[in-house]
Amino acid sequence: MEYTVFILLLPLAMFLLLGLLDSKLKPRVAGILGTLGMTVCAALAYFTAYQFFTQPRNAEGVIPSVTPYNYEWLRFTENLHIDLGIYLDPISVMMLVVITTVSLMVHIYSLGYMHGEKGFQRYYAFLSLFSMSMLGLVVATNIFQMYIFWELVGVSSYLLIGFYYTKPAAIAASKKAFIVTRFADLGFLIGILILSFFTKTFDFATLTATPTAIITETAGATFLGCSVASWALALIFMGGAGKSAMFPLHIWLPDAMEGPTPVSALIHAATMVVAGVYLVARLFPVYCVTPEVLELITTVGAITALYAAIVACVQTDIKRVLAFSTISQIAFMIVALGVANDTDLHEGLGYMASMFHLFTHAMFKALLFLGAGAIIHAVHSNEMSEMGGLRKYMPITHITFLIACLAIAGIPPFSGFFSKDEILTAVMNKSTFWGIWMTVVAGLTAFYMFRLYFRIFWWKNTDCSHHTPHEAPLTMTLPLIFLALVTCVAGFIPFGELVSVNGQPYHIHLDWSVATTSIIVAVCAISLAAWLYLKENKKPTAMADATRTLHTAAYRRFYIDEIYLFITHKIIFKGICAPIAWFDRHIIDGTMDMFANVTQWVSARIKGLQSGYIQSYVWILLMGTLLIAAITIICLL
Amino acid sequence: MEIPMIYYIVLSLVMFFAGVYGFITRKNMLMMLISLELMLNAVDINFAVFNRFLFPGQMEGMVFAIFAIAIAAAETAIAIAIIINIFRHIRDIEVDKLDDMKY
Amino acid sequence: MELLPLAQQVIFYLLAIVIVVCSILAVTTRRILRAATYLLFVLLSTAGIYFMLDYTFLGSVQIAVYAGGILVLFVFSILLTSHPGERCEKTSLTKQILGIVAAVTGAAVCAFALFTYSWPAVNLVETGEHPIKALGHALIGMEKFQYLLPFEAVSVLLLACIIGAIMIARKR
């Protein structure tokens, strides 16, 4: 399967081609070239998936993982070396499919959405760069390769968020996204360093094959009461949490919506943000040897899920709502991983559920974002208050959006139902408390999604006197329809057969008690949303007024951003950087200047001796001579 | 030759230190030059006197006195040329005004 | 010069008084032209001293070069650079004191050295005047006690001086 290397090289070539030629290409040509490249790439990915999953299973019933390509890129020591390679196992192949599909859809969609934008070619170049990096990330053979592509996706995300580089908000958002994730990456890097120091390898295959090695190697080494192994893994998770926008590192994601909407769909909904989940899944056997870290992961995920869901309920910018919903949904996946275990298939249900949700979520969240893009394209605003009653004007968008909302709310038979149900079951198995917690979050999800849906498509009958919204062009609706179809059928894919914690096929069976509960909760939430938002009325405002404090707090995202702002500006900039700069200029440099000044002062003082007046010289010369003469005479006497 | 050698030397001594005094106190460059001539002259006397009294058969002292006079003449010529040149530039020949090239 | 001892003494004292007085006046007078004149007296008296010592050639050189040549230069330059009757400004008291201190201590130390030194017994031989011919040989000879090298050096120096003086003083 050596051809898989072209899945990476093709987008890279596209990036170089489009990036270097830039404005020398016609926008249209650039767009089509990029899309074609991605199409080939997607075809290759599908073929890979087909080939991979149809392989004969080995004796344990596991699909053997394949490393079709591995190149030693940089050697550090005897054991440590960064390889660039391709590692195919169920989850990476699944990710290949997800990424290429969504990316292809976004490529096609952008042909219409970004039409006429300045820097169209650049946009496609960045998209290709991102696709390349993301694909490289998921097929990484070793943790350092992952880190490399991890950084690359970070940069592509930075470039794409800041695509409208004249808009201050976009610049700030891109900067924020990069720096927050960079901070998380610091944890990732330190985690890698610690892990590799003890296990003497970066290689995933080796790491996961002997996951207990880290425990034996680090035996006795503790730091602040926890074993070094836990620290390493927790730090690596920190990297994942940063990319996946887990609380409290989530602050960059809502702001990242300043980027073009298709970018949000690709990067900040479907692919890049699930990198954290993927990272934990990739190292899952290793995580399993440190249960305390898994508990940490569960807790972080659960808090994030609830937090994001609450905030999503009161946001007014549709992309922000979707962003918080993304955070919340990723938190679902994280929680599912946290409650899983690799002892057997049943214990490891969370792992499978998490991956399944990742898959379905990527499709319907991309759909939601692309739909939102179509709406924004039509209304020229992100604010809900500008919208309403759009169902008449944009039928295709309406239907596909509804499908996606139903999917995310967990209504059968849409894909979200199946995956979310597995997650709830897994959580319920582990702990009832978290199970109820997550069910509540699922309910909230249904509520805020339908709040969004009703608010956009129903609410009022828009007069649209000055501007009539119209359905998007074909290039934009086609991806919507495609993704909607996928959303409808994805739930029936026998996902557990392909992906499971130890690779053996797992037959998904619905736990009807959990499923029924969640459906009931979802339906109630939807009804509540319908009651509040179906027709234009004063109820929502009244409710908001009734819970003013909570509402404002949630609207301001519980002031987390303000706290960050305080820390960065007041503490880091004013409290550390500025004093250091002052110290440097005045104390350190001052000391150096002082040496110079003292020297100068002394010379100025003794300069009088070198007056330049020949008479003083003569006088001094004479007196000196006389002194010497006198001394000589006295001595001779 | 009734006059003892020491008389001559004391004479030149007085002349020399008169020159020193003049050189140190006067600001006018020409005056300094005059003082300088006094000192040179005192030295010439010493040459001649030592030659005469201590080594009467030889003439080193005299020869060197002649050389000294020649060099003094040369030096004076140059010095005066310089002084006049300076005078042309700054209309003055006081030494303490000559500080353009200082520092 | 054959002179009576008394006459010798009288002449010496006369010359000595002229030299001492004129030297001191030369360095203290505030009129520069007078200073030059005093210098002339000093130079002439010095020439007198040389004559007394039987160095007639030296004495005549002294008169010709110093009194005749250099002094004329001085007078010219003085006239060029100052107005007639102009007085130099008074030297400051500090400077005077410094000068006096330097001169007096210097003189004292030298005098002390002179008077405490035990001179070799001066065996004054009446040699009369050195023949000019011998002097001429000494100046251009290359043997021991002959001075061709310094002579040439001085001649080159003089040449350089002439050129230098012209270069410096000429108008640009």
Add this chain to the structure above:
Amino acid sequence: MNFLSFFVLIPILMMAGLAIARDMKQIRTVAVTFSTLQLGLAIYTVFKYLAERAAGNAQDMLFQASTMWYEPLNIHYAVGVDGISVTMLLLTAIIVFAGVFASWKIEPLSKEFFLWLTLLSIGVYGFFISIDLFTMFMFYEVALIPMYLLIGVWGSGKKNYSAMKLTLMLMGGSALLMLGILGIYYHSAPEGGQLTMNILEIAQNNAIPHDWQYFLFPLTFVGFGILGAMFPFHTWSPDGHASAPTAVSMLHAGVLMKLGGYGCFRVAIYLMPFAAQELSWIFLILTGISVVYGAFSACVQTDLKYINAYSSVSHCGLVLFAILMLNNTAMTGAVMQMLSHGLMTALFFALIGMIYGRTHTRDIREMGGLMQIMPFLSVCYVIAGLASLGLPGLSGFVAEMTIFVGSFQHTDMFHRVFTIVACCSIVITAVYILRVVGKLLYGAVQNEHHRELTDATWWERLSAVTLIICVAAIGCFPGWISNLISNSLNAIVERLS
């Protein structure tokens, strides 16, 4: 004659050529021809070196040659190269080449400018090829002195102050160095043996007593460390770089600061391994501070060159930091960091110079939205920034990661903790780089007059593109250069154990 001497000879010929050049065109022709020649020679050296190694030549230094120069002190003109010097020679040649194009329109006194610049490069080349302590020191001085004139005459801002400060501080460093070198010389052979200045012989004799090493190691390390901008001796760097003309900043930050790191390797660590191990912790603290401190300082600067100078403090701090880790990987990282920092900082300074040449200000508060006005320069600036903050695929990442991984392999806990402290710089670097990029390139145009400015000319493009290609090449294919360096380091590392 040994072909390494051409590294010194070609610039001398170039100076002769410049001396007879009459107008700007001829000056440029001469400069371009010779710097290209030099670049060719550097590349040739790399290949020849690799071929020689492949042929199995296992000497520590290849292409050695030695000529007696001053008998009483046994000073030789001795040359030889290993992987590290070859890398540095290549770096120098690239930067000089780019620097020539960056100073295409230097005014006034262009001929003199190029003459001094060439003299500076002679010093640098000579330093890298020398294996005799005294020759090395002499070339070091040759490289320092022209700086004074180059900054003082062609600089901007407080140029006299900066030139003076830079020269005096570096001279202070070389005074320490002179002392250190003499100390090494007088202990270079066992009792009664022939004293020598040759580094290889000194290393072979290994005769410097331990108590003397305690004294000489700090002298030499600080002496070179001053040039490597080690805290607290870095303050010449912000002022010096800010005032220097473009090509000089490039050469200075790009190459001259590397003399410090290279010297620490070649003299301090290689010749005094015992003290290096015993005293490394002191300097580790200092360099660790440099790394973080430089980055923090850069965060609040407003002058582009100051930002870059502090960033250089941080990055060069990392070089010395890694050297002190005393293991092969970290030291390989250090050399790669020298190379990488040299290239990208030269790129930065070149771009800043080009921007400054147009806007006549370097204050980021007075500029904005340059991306719309000069897209080419802006894109290059972004690339340089990304390289600086360690984007994979560009050289900074490779070097930093090699350093971090290598440093973290140290068996001592203290060293590992300090590695983590140094790692923090990657975040701070991102902060100040993005701050500049955001303010300078993105956003609305601050000054309406800037709208009329033009984008890069062909020679500016050539200069920037050369550097970018090198940065990207190292970033994408680091393997061969890492092997080249790491093989040469074995000799040094063996002495340490």
